[in-house]
Amino acid sequence: MKSLSFKTNKMVAFLILLFVSGALFAQDWQSDFEKSKQLAAAENKTIILVFQGSDWCAPCMKLEKEIWQSDEFKAYAKKHFVMQKADFPRKKANKLDDEQDIRNKELAAKYNTKGYFPFVAILDKNGKVLGETGYKKMTPKEYIDHLESFISK
Structure with missing residues (x-):
């Protein structure tokens, strides 16, 4: 019985560690742009x-x-960026609620007028465009440097 209890405790400790480490590196994606601007202003971060x-x-x-x-990237972003996602899924199973769909379309009308995907806009805390990019075959470190290059101009 003692060994079963030890194994159970070990398993519980492992699961807690897994959960905590996952929470530390979880990407905190925003879906409300006004909230993103408020967070960016309060925390002095780039969107x-x-x-x-x-x-x-x-x-x-x-x-x-x-x-x-x-x-x-997750560790760096947590300290330096507010991450805002505007998703445009096509499959019925992934359909967004109407309110989110409208918010995403409004963001696209302002920031992604050409309809590129993926499209990454680097914005200051007020929503002013500092730069634009997309997918590039880079390491996470290279991509971070790429994003930062728009900020330091």
């Missing part, structure tokens, strides 16, 4: 506004997997 087609755009999926989901 990274990402337009993506999460279920149909291959370069969007690559950007998500190679950059946004990397631990290196």
Whole structure:
């Protein structure tokens, strides 16, 4: 019985550690642009506004997997960026609620007028465009440097 209890405690400790480490590196994506601007102003951060087609755009999926989901980018972004996502899924199963769909379309009308996907707008705390980019075959560190190059101009 003692060994079972030890194994159970070990498993619980592992699960707690896994949960905490996941929370530390979780990407905190915003979906409300006004909230993003408030956070950016309060925390003196840059807004990274990402337009993506999460279920149909291959370069969007690559950007998500190679950059946004990397631990290196998540750790950096947590300290330096407010991450705002405007998703435009096509599959019925991934349909956004009407309110979010409208907010995303309003953002696209202002910041992604050419309808590029993926499209990444680098914005100051007031929503002023500092730069624009998209998917690039880079390491997370190179992509961070690329984003920062728009900010330091």
